[in-house]
Amino acid sequence: MKITAVAAPSHRLDPEAKTSRPIRAHSIRAAGVLAAVAVLGFLSWFRLPEVTRGTLWAEDAAVFLADTMSIGAWQSIADPYAGYLHTIPRLVSGIAYTVAPIDAYATLVSFLSCVVVAAVSVGTYFLSAQIFPTGATA
Numbered sequence: 001m002k003i004t005a006v007a008a009p010s011h012r013l014d015p016e017a018k019t020s021r022p023i024r025a026h027s028i029r030a031a032g033v034l035a036a037v038a039v040l041g042f043l044s045w046f047r048l049p050e051v052t053r054g055t056l057w058a059e060d061a062a063v064f065l066a067d068t069m070s071i072g073a074w075q076s077i078a079d080p081y082a083g084y085l086h087t088i089p090r091l092v093s094g095i096a097y098t099v100a101p102i103d104a105y106a107t108l109v110s111f112l113s114c115v116v117v118a119a120v121s122v123g124t125y126f127l128s129a130q131i132f133p134t135g136a137t138a
Contacts, residue, residue: 041118
């Protein structure tokens, strides 16, 4: 009798075993995540007062928009400000500057900022699911 050691995970030894979810399940989950980000982004944006939606705040106008206009939308992403690399705000500024007219810049930056906050919230929820199971009480 010959004994052989196998250095493969046990699920690879059984071709019938399904360890990963099918592509359809991943697609449904991705669609759910995108829908959650969209709904939460719109909800947070509609909670803002009308004046706030169309206001350019400190760095949005003075730094990010000015750099986007002078350096370029995509080149300004790698440009540091005050010693820091503000990748997400500069990306939001570049998108807003590129896809909308300049008079809609403030509104689009506010909306995209709400979408970014929604994406971080949904990401935190899903990434912490293994640590904090749903339905757990504090």
